[in-house]
Amino acid sequence: MxxxxxxxxxxxxxxxxxxxxxxxxxxxxxxxxxxxxxxxxxxxxxxxxxxxxxxxxxxxxxxxxxxxxxxxxxxxxxxxxxxxxxxxxxxxxxxxxxxxxxxxxxxxxxxxxxxxxxxxxxxxxxxxxxxxxxxxxxxxxxxxxxxxxxxxxxxxxxxxxxxxxxxxxxxxxxxxxxxxxxxxxxxxxxxRAGEEIFREAFDRTATGMALLHVREDKADQYLRVNPAFCRLLGYSVEELLQLDPAEVTHPDDKEEDAHLVSDLIAGRVDVYQRDKRYLHRMDEPVWVSVSATIARTAEGRPLCAVLQIEDISARRATLERLEHLARHDPLTDLPNRSVLTERLRQAATLAHRDGVVGSALFIDLDGFKRINDQHGHRMGDHVLVTVGQRIRATVREADVVGRWGGDEFVVVANDLDPIQAQVLAERIAAAVAEPITDLDISVSVRVSIGIGPIPIEGGDVAHILDQADHSMYKEKPKGERPTDGLR
CATH class of the missing domain: 3.30.450.40 (GAF domain)
Known part of the structure; x- marks a missing residue:
């Protein structure tokens, strides 16, 4: 047409x-x-x-x-x-x-x-x-x-x-x-009954739907909820009707929700659509896409808010997984080089802002090639994963541990002066030195660790890493030299 x-x-x-x-x-x-x-x-x-x-x-x-x-x-x-x-x-x-x-x-x-x-x-x-x-x-x-x-x-x-x-x-x-x-x-x-017809329409749709009471600048009570919405949150119809919408909204999304609803009721926007989190009855977040608008009388007076709610948990999980893969090493699941560079840049900014020195630790496995040559890549991969786990378990919760590449790891630590960093390096070396066993094969690994200060002047990321790399090279056994990483 x-x-x-x-x-x-x-x-x-x-x-x-x-x-x-x-x-x-x-x-x-x-x-x-x-x-x-x-x-x-x-x-x-x-x-x-x-x-x-x-x-x-x-x-x-x-x-x-x-x-x-x-x-x-x-x-x-x-x-x-x-x-x-x-x-x-x-x-x-x-x-x-x-x-x-x-x-x-x-x-x-x-x-x-x-x-x-x-x-x-x-x-x-x-x-x-x-x-x-x-x-x-x-x-x-x-x-x-x-x-x-x-x-x-x-x-x-x-x-x-x-x-x-x-x-x-x-x-x-x-x-x-x-x-x-x-x-x-x-x-x-x-x-025949009009109310029964409406109930059929509202209740049978596979998409979650809700009607909310509107008062002043808030929508503060459910007037009607359909079974699809109840299933999404794990409540019965009767239970959900007793709850304030804010009670089933994730705390991090409440403030924006309140602003959007206020704008909607006041007529500053006609429709709002956003991705947000509800809280399931078991206190687990549920990602949804919500479309909301206001039903009004012919004179423009708000009657109720009408919501359509689509479950996007699976889609969101896929997106988060893809984002995680883009920023993490696929073998060790530690942050990758791009994340480490980003966190080093942030650390330099914080050091300059707060006037507190930080440290970057550059860690390289000594003789790692021999492990691969003698025991195969399965054992080599197991060593890398185990070393990453041991480093992560040794540092502070706020410190960032990532795989720089090959057999090299980096630790970014805010508020850690060179003396404290040296103590941390010794603890990491001791933790890594414990034998690593896979099936019937057991190997011992030694690491060389260099420390690059993150000065209060801020500093350049490449310069900080270069200092740590040179410091690490000095710790290497004679004849060994890193072939990956910064060179």
Whole structure:
């Protein structure tokens, strides 16, 4: 569905959640599917900034039937009641750009210019960012179990340009509500009570949802929570309704939460979306992506805050693991060279700021090549891991131990003068010298340790390490010289 409506009216961007209120209340007030869907398209035209909105739903035969049009009398006349194979839409989706859950088909990629009908002849702007009359933007409507039940199509952003991310996000949010509305409107054939219909929509969605009481600049009480949200946090519905939202929010996220909610209620922002941590009943953090907005009366008075909560724990864990791998040595799991350089730079800054000398210890294993040659790389790897563990266990909790490369390790220690550093070096050497055993092989390892002061003048990282390296070389047994690291 593309084109420009003859009687285009400027639609102002009202409160972004007013459309969602229409959808939810429509489940209560509209008993027919067509009435509910018409409320959806009307809300999109009135609030999201598109001149035309169309909803087609999957019928019993599996074909898509257009049952609601808003914004254009001519589009309504041409499109309303038309049925098309589901494959027509799939062909569009196959060539579309993915904007989150939205599907955007640029005019020059359309599989069939007339497949979806209503393509009037209108002037085309030469601006590459302008909305072309042949562009198409679709929001698939899905049931709570992910089944495609319809498509919301929009056309002609009132700005005349391709929609920016905030406008897309709002359309996505309303499309979620539209999917719930369509799914539950189909249940009206079997369910009569409006409250029961709303409960079905709210409770059956696989995404966590919550309605919060709004007072002044706070949302301080759960009015309704769905089972998916309860499962996420490990509480029953009754238990969660007794808790203040702040009680299940991670302490580190409370302050930002309070500011965002205050801005939302005051209307300084329309929608907020952020990643945050809740606290599970077992006191474990749960990472979620939260979308929140305010339901308001026609006069603009806040009714309640509405939250959609997606569990992103697995995604977050993967991201944290990748970040960890990028900053740690894969064998010893100690910080790698880039982290050590960063921490040395920080240590130099702290020494200058606080006027307290620190130390960098450069540690090299003597004769490590012989261990590899005589016992193989399995034993060599075991020695490196064990040495790293012993160094870590010997230094202070605040000290940083990392693998510089090969058989070289570095310790960064704030507030540690050269005399104290020498004492620490002797303890490290003694700890490492204990025999290291793997299976039936036992070896002893000696280390050479050089100390580079981190002066109160701050100092350059390369210079600090160079001093430690030269100091370490002096400790080497005669004839041995480091071949990795700084040289």
């Amino acid at each position: 593309r084109g420009q409506v003859d009687d285009l009216q400027q639609a102002s961007l009202l409160d972004p959640f007013r459309s969602a209120v229409r959808l939810i209340s429509g489940i209560h007030s509209h008993r027919e599917l067509t009435d509910t869907v018409q409320a959806v398209v009307d809300a999109v035209v009135e609030t999201v900034g598109f001149a035309v909105a169309v909803v087609s739903v999957v019928g019993p035969s599996g074909r898509m039937r257009t049952i609601a049009v808003a914004g254009s009398a001519s589009a309504r006349l041409e499109l309303l009641g038309v049925e098309r194979p589901l494959s027509t839409y799939q062909a569009e989706f196959d060539v579309a750009d993915h904007w989150g859950s939205l599907r955007f088909v640029p005019w020059d990629r359309a599989p069939d210019a007339h497949a979806l009908g209503w393509v009037p002849e209108v002037p085309v702007s030469p601006d590459v960012d302008a909305w072309h009359p042949m562009d198409a933007l679709f929001a698939p409507l899905r049931s709570s179990d992910g089944e495609l039940i319809g498509v919301l199509s929009v056309d002609l952003p009132v700005s005349g340009r391709r929609p920016a991310p905030p406008q897309r996000e709002l359309l996505e949010l309303l499309a979620v509500q539209a999917g719930i509305a369509v799914d539950n409107a189909r249940l009206t054939e079997r369910l």
